[in-house]
Structure formats: structure tokens, C-alpha cells
Amino acid sequence: MIIPSKDFKPDKKAKFFEVTIDEDFCKGCSICTDFCPKSVFESSDRINPRGYYQPIIKAEEKCSGCKLCELLCPELAIVIEEKQQ
Amino acid sequence: MNYSPIRQKYLKQLSGKTLFLQGDAALGYGAIYAGCDFFAGYPITPASEIAELLALEMPKVDGYCIQMEDEIASIASVIGAVWAGGKGMTATSGPGFSLMQECVGYAVMTETPCVIIDVQRSGPSTGQATKPAQGDIMQARWGTHGDHEIIALAPNSVQECLSLIIECFNLAEKYRTPVILLTDGEIGHLREKIVMPDPDDIRLMSRRFANKGEVIFGGKLIPPMIEYGKGTFSHVTGSTHKESGMRDVQTQSVHEKLITRIYAKIDKNREKIIRVEKDFIPDAEYAVVAYGATSRPAKGAVIKARKAKKKIDFLRLITIWPFPRNEIRELGKRVKKIFIPEMNLGQISREIERFVHCEVVPISKIGGIAHSIDEIYEAINE
């Protein structure tokens, strides 16, 4: 049976990630918003410098660092970086 | 030294030998003398023998001779190999030349030095596949779309096949352009005596490579090239491009500057490129202009006419394009009539008419049989 012993203490070093979107590159295609497993992104009414509706970062703290958005983004506009605590 | 040690050794073994070769074979050996290390072709009568010879000899000098799936792939792979640092050539006849036109345009636009041999045969279309003609003259000039200049040479003997193909490679490197060698099935399949030159006597034009920071599509009239694998991060495109090579199809001045420079490379250097063979006599009344295979019976007819006390000039065009208009203008002022025997329905005669005021008489013969001396002589006599 896989159960921890009585004096087991979990490793509390949770990772946090910084999520940034380059608004000069973003074309508002919403792939990030629609596919983030943690719903970090959200659509907004704000128009970015290129004239598109800019997706915004709603819940950066929820980002698990899977980097699916970083890999999917057709404009390489998203950067996910581990925050050094 | 011009050559790699292995090629130098190979050519030294040929040096001074007197051989009995076909024109096609001479073209093949000539390419080896010219430093060609990449040949791609597709079988077509009457040019297959060039590929067959190079398939045998190229590997001996550590070069590559491959048969591609069609003519388009042949010239495409030649252009690719040139950018990778090679000296490339392909050979075909009329139908294959028609297929290659888009790639010829690409070579013009990207200023890729390469050589295309067209061993002309009777056309249009499949025509008389095994019979010679001179029907691709205008196609060599305008076959590909858009404004462009081109260089085309025409040999008239097996020996000249060897020397002219070397000149084709040199012109290609010097002016960074594709060069066409226009021969025909007559010269291509003719067997004649040929003396193989000493490799030490051959002068080859070497390719100039760009220094760091130098642009390869501008800056000078004839910019330097690059070679893949040296970290140049070049960008080569058939679209209109800036001096750096990056595409810009929107700005009018970019296109105008690019095309006029590419045109000027050849147009402004006509005197250096054009070669003709003049045999003028004082007080000439008539002239015969000829090129390629027809220049031989034409010369015979001129000799016969002169024996009959006719005053006839003879001009053989070695460079077909750019057209030797100054030489033709000069001739037009000397004589009353210019005769031009051709194995086509008058492709060069049309070009001559543009530059002279005297009468131009084409002596056309199509159907795959070369003119005889008497045929030309009788036409002159009328």
C-alpha cells in the first residue's frame, strides 16, 4: 500500500510562474484563452496597439508552468518564466 | 592553380591528346575543364550523351552527375548546388528547355551563375526528335517571363564546343547570370578531331564571395556571392528583393532598381561579352551572316562565291545574345544585302532587320537537314 509514514512532511516548495504577453505581437486569436488548462487568460474589450482585442492575464498565480500557451502562440507573444523565490 | 589536385591530375592525363569525339562529349569534357562539379540532367535526344559522358567522368574528379526525375528538377538542383558553393550545369533540348524556363527566370532574378546547354532539335513540340534545328534562338532570349537580359553562345565545331563551354562558365561567374550554350543536334552528334588543352593554359574566372556585412543583391553592379555553411544567414528569393535579399514587393523603386541593375550587368558590358568572327573584304556588296552549324556550309558558300569574283563579307556570330547589334549595324552600312541562312524560319534575320537599312534575305531551311554549300550559294546568286 502506498501511504506515507506518520512523520512524513510534504515538500512545500510550490512553483510560481510569471506570465507575460507581448501586446505588440498579439493578434487576439484567443488560443491561449481557450486552451489554458488553468484558465489563466481571459478575453477583454481592450484594444491593443495592433488593433486586436487583447487577451489579459486573469489569474497568474494559477499558472502551472505547463507552457502549452508558450508553444501554441502563433506570434511567440507569451513568455512563461519561473519566479525565483 | 585552377583545379583540385584530383582534377588537375585527371586533366593532365588528357592534355595534348588528339581525340575523335562527338560535340556532346566535347561539351562534357569542357565542363570538367571549366571546374564544373555538379551536373543534373534528364535524358533527351540529342543531349543525353552529355549526361552519359559526365556520369562516367565526373565521379573521377570527385564531382556529381545525377539524373533527376524531370528537367525542372534538373535545373532546380543545379541552382541549389550553386548556392551551396558548386559550379553547376544542365543540358537538354527544346522540349526540356521549355520546361526549364521558370527556373531560368529564377536564376536571372537571384543572379545565380550556372550553365544551360540547349542542343536544339526540330520543333515545335516533339517535332523531329532526332533531327537538328536552330529554332530555340528567341526562346533563349525571351523564354522566361519578365524583362531580363541573357547570354547565349553558339559553337560551330567540336573543338569550339570545348572552348565555348569554358567561356560560358567564366561569363556566368563574371556577370553572375545563367548562360545558355545554344548548339544543335548537328554539332552535338558530329564527330570530329579535337585536341585536348593543357589545364595550365586554361584561365578560369573564380567566384567572388562577400565579406562580412557586404550585401549580395546590390551595392555594386555585379555583387559578390555567398556559399552555404559559412554562417551568412542569407535570404535568396525569386520575389523582388532589397539589396539584403529580403523580400519587398510593395515599393516601386526597389523593383525598378533591382531589375535595371540586373539588366545593366549584361547590357552595359556588351562590348566585353560579344564575340564574332569577321571575314570582311574591301568593297563588299553583300554579306552572309551565320552561326552554329549553318556557319560551316555558309562559309563554304562564301568561299565559292569569292572564287566566282563576288565581293562578299562573312560574319559568324559566336555570341547570339546579347545580340551583336553594333557589328550588324557596321555590316549594314557596308553592304546592299545581308543573307542569313538559318535552320529556322528567320529568328536571327528578324533581329538583324531591326539594326540595318539594307535588305535582309533569310535563307531558311527546316526539316532537320542542314544547308548544303550549294543551296546557300544558289540563294546568294539570285
Added chain:
Amino acid sequence: MKKKHPLVKYLREEMLPTVFCPGCGGGTVLNVYAHAINELGIDPATIVSVTGIGCSSWIPSPYYKTDTLHVLHGRAIAFATGVKIKKPDLKVIVIAGDGDIAAIGGNHLIHAARRNIDLTVFLINNSIYAMTGGQVAPSTPQGVPTTTTPYGNPEPNFDFTQLAIAAGACYAARWTTYHVFHLLKSMKKAIIKKGFSFIEIISQCPVSYGKMVGMRTASDFLRLYKETSVNVKKAALMKEEELENKIIIGEFVDKEREEFTEALRNINKRLSPEVA
């Protein structure tokens, strides 16, 4: 707040942002490619990108920071053959669309695969001729209206991966722009593999193709890819009716055989010991 993507160093930064439509799968391929080169640690100076004409051909040209040979429609593989034979030590990568590589360029594709020349070919399949405005392609499913088949496409479409396999490709795989992690792994394999490596990448075109089938956002396509993809190993156990309208993805072939430029060099070596 703005942070530069760490992998833009593999791209010509001065040309960004891309000209792709919002949500174009081509951008995703561009992204995954940059990751592949980075993870493989390949020096971009040893790569030659060859590409044709079309939206997908605009992925390497002008964005890849390599020596780029942007050639004529359909002929990328033929040009790449010449480059590779002359410089066999360089990585020659061909990226172009389905019409470019498999319609007008079909002959070159099958012969390069037959020869097993060491090229890496990424065929971006967006089911349409997008750049010219939405004409039917050999990848367009039967029945779909396009600008040149306004009454519905009367022809069935190709299975490009099977075509490459039948022609003799040593590595053949199909992925979609949704399966980016698999695609990344596959791209890395294809690039370093010696021999003809082929990846068909199903990519969304929300503008030219999307308007023909009523799917106007990239996410619509990616959801479709996610829902209708079946791995090739699983598909082998399924019946034909079950596989209808499914996209079979995965690595189909991964084998070894004599490579073309090596065969050519061996001939030269045989003739002259000094070459060896």
C-alpha cells in the same frame, strides 16, 4: 509588461510580428520549430531552409534565421536536393504547404523519398490554397465548397503521409498544431534523422479554409483536432467505419536504409582513393 520570447534569437527579429492571420497554425509551427532547434542545440549557421510559395512557405521565409532559399512554387525539394548533395554536412530543411509539396511538387516529393536523400520535409496541411484566396487543394475534403469548386469539391483528398511512406520515406509522421508537444519531439527526431524524414502537420487556416467550412476561430480547429485525432497504433486496431472523419496521427514509419548522398560519395571514393 513586455518580455522578449527567449527563442526569437532563432528568428529574424526585425521581421516580427509575423504577417500570418490571427490564429494561423503556421505561427505555431514557427514556434515549435524554434523550440526544436533550441533543444537540439543545432547551430543555425549549419541549417539551410528551403521553401516554396504559399502561406506555409512564409514560415521559414523570412522568419527563420538561417540561410534561406526561397524558390519557385512546388520546386523546394528539387532545389534542396542540389544543396544537400553539394553540402551533405548541412541540415537542409524544407517547409512548405500541401499544394506546394504534393500538388505541383508531387513528383519531386516522391522521388526524393525514393532516393532517400537526407532532407527533412515539413508539409503544412491546411486543406486549401490559402495565399491565393481559397482555391481547392489536393488536401481539401470531398464536398467542401471553395472558390474554384463552388458546387462542392468533386474529388477526394490525398493522404500525404501514406504517399510519402509508399514512396519510401524513412521517417513519416503526422501531427496537428494542437499536439504541439508530440510535434516538437517528432520534429527533433526528423531533423537529426539521416534519411528522408517527412512530417505532415495539420494546421488551421481560420480565414481561407475556415470560411468555407464555417469554423472562423483557431480554437474551433484545435478543438476539432483534439476530438477527432486517433493515434496510429490505436487506429490499427479499429475498424474502417470507426475511423471515418478521424485524423490518424503519430509516427508511422521510422526505419533506416542507405542514404542517397552517401551512395554518391561512395562511388567517388571507389574511383579515387584520395577522395576517401
